[in-house]
Amino acid sequence: MKEIIDRLQELYPIGDFKQQNKSLALITVDKDKAVDFITRLKNEEGFLHLSIITAVDWLEKNKFQLSYLINNPTTKNSFVVRVMIDRENAEMFSIHHLWEQAATYQRELKEMFGIDFPGSPGVDKPFILEGWHEIPPYRRDFDTKNYSEETYFPREGRTKNVPAEYMKQKLYPDE
Amino acid sequence: MSKLFNIKEDRSLFPEKNEQGKIDIDLSSHKYLKLWHGPQHPGITGNMSLEITLLGDEVMDCETHVGYLHRGFEKLMERRKYIQCFPIVCRVAVPEPDFNEYCFASAMEELAGIEIPESAKWLRTLVLEMARLASYLMWIGGQAGAFGQGIIGQWTNYLRDSMLDRFEELTGGRVYHMYIIPGGVRGLLPSGFKQRMEENLKFIEQMMKDVERVMFNNAVFKKRSVDMGIIEKDWIYKFGITGPNARAAGVPLDVRKDNPYLVYPQLDFEAVTATHSDIYNRADVRRRDLLMSVDLIRQIMAKMPQKGEIRAETPNVLHWKVPAGETYSKAECTRGEYGYYMVSDGSEYPRRINVRGPSYTHAVSLLEKMIINCNLADIAGLMVSLHTYPPEIER
Amino acid sequence: MGKINDILSPFTAWKHLVNEPLTVKKPLEREGADRYRGFHKNEIDKCIGCGTCEDICQNAAIDLVPVEGIETKDGDSGLRPKIDYGRCCWCALCVDICTTNSLSMSNEFKWIDEDADNFLFIPGADDKPWNNSEKGWKKPDYNLYDPNRVDMQELHPEDRDKSFIEIVQGYSKEQALKEADRCVECGICTATCPAHMGIPEYIRAIRNDDLEEGLRILYDTNPLPEICGRICTHKCETVCSVGHTGDPLSIRWLKRYIADQNPSERFKEILGTDTIEQNGKKIAIIGSGPSGLSAAHYLALMGYSCTIFEKLPLAGGMMRYGIPEYRLPYDQIDKDINYILSLGVEIKYNVTIGKDNTLDQLHKDFDAVFTGTGLHLGRSTRIPGTEHKDVHFATDLLREISLGNEIPVAEKVVVIGGGNVAMDITRSMARLQNQKFGKVNVIATSLESEDIMPADREEIVEAREENAQIIPGWGPQSIEIKNDKITGLHVIKCLSVFDEEGRFNPKFDENIKDFFEAEMVIESIGQGMDLSYLTDEIKENLKMDNRGRIIVDNNFQSSLEWLFVGGDIIQGPDVIHGIANGHKAAIGIDNYINSKK
Incomplete structure (x- = not known):
């Protein structure tokens, strides 16, 4: 897998190569070159199968990481192609023309992370959520616990005691 | 003439397709009927719905709707310690929770650099094959039921129940096993397990002969399934199709063979394939895969070590910090490639876990394409033949 | 043919018509x-x-x-x-x-x-x-946390039994992380610790490799972490939840790890005590033992000017003069004390209150007085023969060793007592015998049987490793003296030490006798306090209980509101109670002075 990267290194700025295990390697590619690079891997290097497209929210770095997991069914090897994009007005080029299912992944990413893929069919249609008005829920700054506490109510008859505090209260309240 | 379905009547009355290959649907013309198939409908697998537009009995357009079972597991896991994700993951795909448990545990072990004990590997393989067997048994009843054969479902659900009995005594749970814990497994085989399992397997084989006679050698079933809902070979990679759906088209995609995990390299098996992925062949591939699972379970029980450590030493699970990194762990489930993409930032909580369920592609983009021109009565059969589980789409 | 078969084959399902249903009936x-x-x-x-x-x-x-x-x-x-x-x-x-x-x-x-x-x-x-119900899920044969303690590196008995160098070598980072990982953070230990230290919190700081935070947590409740990290009686470990089905956490060694790893010159910076605003009030503290030092530390942090009066040439009290160096090296005592001194605390050495200065004078010169003078007097068994010159108190000998003075060492020694002090003198004697005679012949005998011996288990084990004999369960009867020389100790079997109500009431079987040969006998059955510095006038106004102990309230304030008392003379005897007392007394003094305004 390193061999492929070494060969393509001249054409594409590929960074952070890591052979994660026997058949999986991680690489990072610039946003502008990513679709071109993935197309190349698909058309020339036999990475025909797209397993997933997903995103990781690096809130503290103000970046989204898009991960394209592509697999070569002949050599059985896979790449995670990582693309870092800005978190503000997050946008990425669509790859729906390469794989049919990509549009579904991109639609979900739009809904769950708020990452736009202009031109991807149905990208603006809600996928899983319905009538959602909060920020995209898979973003790190969406607090699920807070949301559920505001939306639902606790069951009656539940009380909470922390052993150490309870013991202090019982055994040495004044100290 | 439709390539997908063997429709032979005069189609001159049907609308012309536009440039995008779709038809212009004008509901006010009263030619069309919009119908919601699901989310509560016996002909739908799980909780999802199809918004279909019919012309007569024939589907002109379809949009799948999911989200009825969205529990936000991927997000919930980001707010839980790794060990606390362990009871959650099995709930992603109800009929075969073990693949989730395995993929989650193995991704975590890979990142943490933990090698699990030998007996744990065998036991994991055993429960994965048991899960496959149980899941196929449930599926086969669904496939038969969708074409009006209720009796098959009654037989196979009994057979599945007998597997659940084995799960119950091995793992302590019938449906959610919570057995493949990060680091290993949670118990050795109880005494007498192998014997009871062998009785189950014998009965399953015997009943599967009946199923073959009654379901597969059945003129009605053949009439409704042969040459129906064909998956073309060149769609396989285009749509990300995996598992029996791909294998039936002659593409031998099987993670167990392609990227062997656990003890599969030590087992004797071949990926089950066919040449022509229509409903009948897909069903037949699954039936043969089911029987292969029976064989694999026998092989595992014959070769597995009788005792040994079941769990590797791990850090204290209450504050297990998995080293920063990312990986993708996959396994072959009944529907194809099941995978967990795990990203750790080195803290006690996972940074991101993404679940790849094969139904994600099978039930959305693929189904939406295949269902066009399908007869209303065949929708259920078509859907079941893709073997889709909605919970793994929406997680 | 195939087609006909496809029509007929499904009818084979009818063969099941006569079969019994397979359903679960009930x-x-x-x-x-x-x-x-x-x-x-x-x-x-x-x-x-x-x-x-x-x-x-x-x-x-x-x-x-x-x-x-x-x-x-x-x-x-x-x-x-x-x-x-x-x-x-x-x-x-x-x-x-x-x-x-x-x-x-x-x-x-x-x-x-x-x-x-x-x-x-x-x-x-x-x-x-x-x-x-007998059946159901039980804990499987694996552990979600490690029940086994990380072994502490210790000097081999042969390498340590001739000298007083420190035995326990402390955890390395890797060991400390592994040990800290075992904690389940339940916090049950906090209540048992007399100082109520934030134990789960500082163990978490070790796990996060944030030892500066760890040090801050230690100093919140304990200003003597190097000392406590070595010789604390670690009552916390006896209640550790992990100890119920495994080894308890090594809480004491983990505390020591934090203190050891932080360099003393950075303490003030880490703890944020570079500048402390002074409030101009003066506090006198009698005794520089754990309670006195602890009180001085917390008072100094509040801005009080503290002066400690110490009878002996160096500070530390029992920690220096009662505990042998192989358990608590003097440089570690100095590390803790020097930090407290760096906060502006002054110690006047070689000053005995009641002789060089008086309590009344302190009352006049200072805003409040804290006294923590400890238990330095030996107690005698008063059996026949104890008046002989070769019968010693353990505390006296231990003090002399620490002062660097030569002490008498005999070839055969018997120690009476089963507590930690008895072990200290036994093991010190073993070392001195080794140095002097090249062999060890020291017997420690206690009333208590081995399972209820008050000494720490590891003390007993290590003493035996150093070839001392520990023979529990005997009551001393008399010391045999021939030609004005001790020849040994007569003992009888002790059947039980406490009665059914838990009171000290030993029962003996006089028919079972033994005789331990010895040329020297050391008594170590407890210590007494020396309150001779209290003048009659003060004593009149001071409330005491019938055993001669000063009565104090929760803030360790005596009936004389300017006099606070703590340490071994109130609670213990041990270091951690002293520290806790000193801390509470410091808060009590602060309240008292603020209430006077």
């Missing part, structure tokens, strides 16, 4: 598997309410609640898990991680009730039909 009577994860059970007396089950429960299905009849006491929070079956997902992780192994699950899964709120109960406390 599903409500079906029993779960042996391992089934059904409703919870809890051995309520075994459970200590540590709350680890609650911590691991990802559904927040478990609450810890008080249960009638279960008291909150050392090592038991008095709380018990209550499970909400509206949330429980039956994963049994609570069972797998249970520190006491009290929680388990029955194989019962059937319970029909009209009221959903009934599915919320306290296993073990509430009467349920499955409470006595």
